[in-house]
Amino acid sequence: MDIKREDLLQLYYYLKLTRRFEDRISSLYHQGKILGGAWTSNGTEAVSVGYGYALERNDIAAPYFRDMGVFLIRGITAKRIMAQYFGKKTGVTGGKEGNVHIGDINFGVIGFPSHLADNYPVGTGAALAFKMRGEKRVAVACTGDGGTSRGDFHEAMNFAAVRKLPIVFICNNNQYAYSTPLRLQMTIKNVAERALAYDMPSKTVDGNNVVEIYKAAKEAYEVARNGGGPTFIECKTMRMHGHSEHDSAKYVPRELLEEWKKKDPILNMEKYLLENTIARKEDMEGIELRVKKEIEEAEAFAEESPYPEPDDGLKGLYATPIEEV
């Protein structure tokens, strides 16, 4: 598969944007500016950027909470997301929800319900609708390695396989579920082996290589789009921060982090772009500046935005409200 230069640069841009944006969230959290918790995808950004960028405009994503790249790529702006973290009215959910609990159906992003793997069946349902209506659209659902232990993972994988639905399942295998290492989560070597139970094609890819993820996702989407059914893609990577910003992740061996630091997805991509003379250092610096500016603007926007009215929280329960007569 050939990838256009433009797309490669965009992948790089989104990697950077995701990293810098979440780095900023992390700082703001430690400054006490973020309400509630903060989770970042540090070290694993290539996953959401890769599978998110491979989608077509009309496709649907059912992401999980380490999928910042997907939100940004789908067109939910850094401004709106930053305002979301600040609990502002201009946030993606108007302050109703916070941080990574993002969804906007207008951008083809199904909201993330905290309950891990819940979005696997939900994404499957979107794919079912596409198939029923004969639309050439695909759905993608993502969860973590821990999420694959849940019943909803199993029920969705099985249903999608039986009905050959146009969905691609992604697993961000970052080797830990909070503090729980893979060996206490599963007995298999590769999460991809979970797919054997459904006779579903699967692939294990380098989760720190955005180009590889992009390609694998794109291919799987095309198979799904053309009636070939679902694929499961495991992206092997490593969570480089704690589970959340308040977790120091003492339980992760330092050597493991050292080892994976060298495989950083952004460094990877920079090397790739340079070696293949796709971009020069200046191009990348230009992108870095653009990203920096975007985040500064987002933060300013969030800072300046109003808080919701206290009573806003009383509104919006139903889509079809029942008039009290």
Next chain:
Amino acid sequence: MDIKREDLLQLYYYLKLTRRFEDRISSLYHQGKILGGAWTSNGTEAVSVGYGYALERNDIAAPYFRDMGVFLIRGITAKRIMAQYFGKKTGVTGGKEGNVHIGDINFGVIGFPSHLADNYPVGTGAALAFKMRGEKRVAVACTGDGGTSRGDFHEAMNFAAVRKLPIVFICNNNQYAYSTPLRLQMTIKNVAERALAYDMPSKTVDGNNVVEIYKAAKEAYEVARNGGGPTFIECKTMRMHGHSEHDSAKYVPRELLEEWKKKDPILNMEKYLLENTIARKEDMEGIELRVKKEIEEAEAFAEESPYPEPDDGLKGLYATPIEEV
């Protein structure tokens, strides 16, 4: 593995007892004598008889509703079970529950909760206790092919595998879940392939061959008992009645039933016993008579037993009742 003659005759006896007992239930149901519904394991009796008989006295079974053989083998008498069907006070649950919803912890049988596969995690918990306490006991849990599609199946299999628990998982693959055929239930050829997702040893056995099932179960129990962890055993068989006694099973192709009729587990066993000169025709007739008498006595017992007091249903909610002062 060598099986003693005595055990082979017992296997035959329990096969017959299960078949005849459920045949009688079926007649009684059609005579309107059974409250609620009636489900039998017709054609698949070898499964519950085989895995049930392979248990040791101290082991624990977490069965499902086509496991009549297990109930009988564990020592829950035909009398008590018949009374259960009649809703009598002398029934296994004193009339609180009916038909196949049987459990008696004194006989190492965990009650069947209708919700399919719920007993997979529950059985796993019993195995966990055995392992924690260093006891040489095993647990066995059973469900149908349909039950393997549920989340609880997945969560239990995964947990048991990760902790190498002394449990054996049985699947009665009778090719249908109510009206739903295997091809709408799963994409894999053998249910046993579900075990690949947990790197769990598995086996597919002839579900109409009680000796084969007995041997496979016995072996797996010994592995589990000695710290070798769980095994998944698929018993391929065919449900020869409707899902329940009110279902004519029109959706099952007649040829399929014809084909499986020839493989009847009881005929199978009779042939085996004769060909290997383990039993003569007369021995088997003797067993038939014994079974007949046992069922007649059970029915008489159930008929004569009193109904529960109407207010019995108000009792027994809590194990530690809260005194109203």
Next chain:
Amino acid sequence: MKEITYLEAIREALDEEMARDPSVFILGEDVGVYGGAFRVTEGFYEKYGEWRVLDTPLSESGFTGAAIGAALVGMRPVAEMQFADFISCAFDQLVNVAAKNHYRWGAATPIVVRAPYGGNIHGGAFHSQCIEGFFYNVPGLKIVAPATAYDAKGLLKAAIRDNDPVIYCEHKYLYRRIKDQIPEEDYIVPIGKARIAIEGSDVSIITYGAMVHTATEAAKVLKGSGVSCEIIDLRTILPLDKKSIMNSVKKTNKVVILHEQTKTGGVGAEVSALISENCFDYLDGPIIRIAAPDTPVPYSAQMEEVFIPQPKEVINAVEKLMRY
């Protein structure tokens, strides 16, 4: 007008909505080839094909989640629980995904979950439960529970057209036991509106589902002894039609609440609390609840009869109130 059973009413509603709107489809276990455990969707598979009457694997959470996902992209799925009892397996998807989508991120989730519920059929603890209590403290869901064939049809149509997740509690005991005259033409029964099943002036019996018929039996007997009962059939139990409840209480000043659910934490608790809060000054006696005792549903006929509220209990309660 034509006379049809409660079950036929459900079937007609489904059939007409599917014919009317291609985004309506059915999914669940054995709903297709078999036509559903209770035969509600008999003939649908032949008429609408395997993609609009979808036999799913045995996985309530999976197919409910799928219904939610399909709804989010424009479909109107009707998911069938084989028995309402199995809705427990889909609890998380309903409570945390379906119920909260619109509030959290503004997306409508127009799904209907059909829940064949209730006892009196010797089904035991797992085939007789009233499940409305599981969801009664969950903002974002709507719950309806028709008592008549007319309402069964009209409420199901309204539920399918509604943009929120609706749990449709259909009482198994009524399936083939009651019939109604219903119009030939399309109609709906609006969600959120109770109805006065019987007008009366001495006492309000507030109820829903199969218990409307129990209340009616009791009211007949009581009429004989000169007591005029007003029966309020709630029809929608979440959210409650407060106005209809209050209007009746203001008229009669005495209240019996009747439901088949177990008593503690049942719908009756909420109805009672609402009345205490809003109509205290109108009350001429205690608010009495008649409900199933706090146990699982027992299997044997003797015990189940004690479990299911009977007309006699209603009569006793009303008589007690009349002495106030």
Next chain:
Amino acid sequence: MKEITYLEAIREALDEEMARDPSVFILGEDVGVYGGAFRVTEGFYEKYGEWRVLDTPLSESGFTGAAIGAALVGMRPVAEMQFADFISCAFDQLVNVAAKNHYRWGAATPIVVRAPYGGNIHGGAFHSQCIEGFFYNVPGLKIVAPATAYDAKGLLKAAIRDNDPVIYCEHKYLYRRIKDQIPEEDYIVPIGKARIAIEGSDVSIITYGAMVHTATEAAKVLKGSGVSCEIIDLRTILPLDKKSIMNSVKKTNKVVILHEQTKTGGVGAEVSALISENCFDYLDGPIIRIAAPDTPVPYSAQMEEVFIPQPKEVINAVEKLMRY
């Protein structure tokens, strides 16, 4: 006596029960090496080893089912939900297996499910829920919800020793915010018994959990204006201690019920209905419920403050009643 926090009280109860009884063990996500998301089981892994403080795969239904199975063969498992919100994933096992085992087939299921619940921590819809409503119409479960460190310890010990499934609602907001003097020696707080948190004579404020402190704040203010509030801390919310409730109502004749749960279908509805049924003649005014509005828990501070009941609302309610 010694002073410890609510969280330390929970930890001590677990530690002492594990030391006392080898059949007690802990399972859940990240309870072992990490010591639990809220650090309740910090140090336990080192002390009791990986088989008594068991890190499970991410699977609430699986590990709750496993707890049930272990309990059936003689263990006393304490399962931890990382946040109470995730209990929805184990709903089926709790409601259909644990709750019904004893009634259906006579087997005791002594499990405790720890549910860190409640809002006021900017956790949003999935990290702030009060989950007691999910289970309030489910006969067979017991639910406790301590408000103080003393009760947190005593009730957890009682729950572990109890032979029935107990859902232990521990309020996250209280973890490190409140402290109590507690005895050095072993004690339990019996399940099923409320306590009078403050004695009073003008009005009964019936509440539990974090709201006991909200009620206390309100009572202090009201005392200033000469109103004597009695605060009933329910402690066990299923089954309710009817006698304590009735005794208080008979004394004060006026009732405010306060909880953090959303209003419709909350514990308050049941309390109100019980009082109406049993103490109607003693009531000098309507029974007022103060509760969260019927929505998911909003994230932003402004909205959450409106969502969580505040002392001011209690004061207003009491003042309204005083005018009756």
